[in-house]
Amino acid sequence: MKRINANDDGPWPAMGECISAPTRELAQRLSGTVEVLLLWHCEIDRVGLSVRDLSTGAGFHLEVAPANAIDAFYHPYAYAARLENSHRGGLQETVRARPQPPYR
Numbered sequence: 638m639k640r641i642n643a644n645d646d647g648p649w650p651a652m653g654e655c656i657s658a659p660t661r662e663l664a665q666r667l668s669g670t671v672e673v674l675l676l677w678h679c680e681i682d683r684v685g686l687s688v689r690d691l692s693t694g695a696g697f698h699l700e701v702a703p704a705n706a707i708d709a710f711y712h713p714y715a716y717a718a719r720l721e722n723s724h725r726g727g728l729q730e731t732v733r734a735r736p737q738p739p740y741r
Contacts, residue, residue, distance in 0.1 A: 660685075664710055667691075675701075675710045688713045 663684075664675040670692040676685045684706050689696030699717055701709045709716040 663706070666710070673710060673713055675706060686710060686713055686716070688717075 659679065661677045661679060662674055663677055664673075666673050670690050672687075672689050672691055674687040676687060677683075678685060684701045684703050685698055686701050686706075686709050687696065687698050697717060699709075699713075699720065701716070705716065
C-alpha cells in the first residue's frame with residue numbers, strides 16, 4: 638500500500654498502526670474491482686482515503702483535506718496524482734502490495 642500525506646500539520650498513522658478510537662467509514666464505493674473508502678479517524682480528526690484493487694490487493698492510502706474529501710472520493714487517482722505532483726520529492730511513501738505471479 639502507498640501512503641501520501643496531504644498536509645504536514647501532524648502525524649499520520651503508519652500502515653498497520655492501531656488507532657484506539659474507531660475509524661468511521663463516511664462513504665464506500667466499488668468500481669469494477671477497485672474499492673474506495675472515505676474514512677474519518679476520530680481520535681486524530683483526520684480524513685483519509687483508501688483505494689484497493691480487490692483482485693490484486695494493490696492500493697494506497699492518502700490523507701485528504703476535508704474540503705477536498707468528496708472530490709478525492711470520486712476521483713482518487715487524479716487526486717493522488719495531483720498531490721504527488723505538488724509534493725514532488727517531499728512524499729513519504731510506503732508500498733505494500735501482494736506479489737503478483739509472473740505473466741505467462
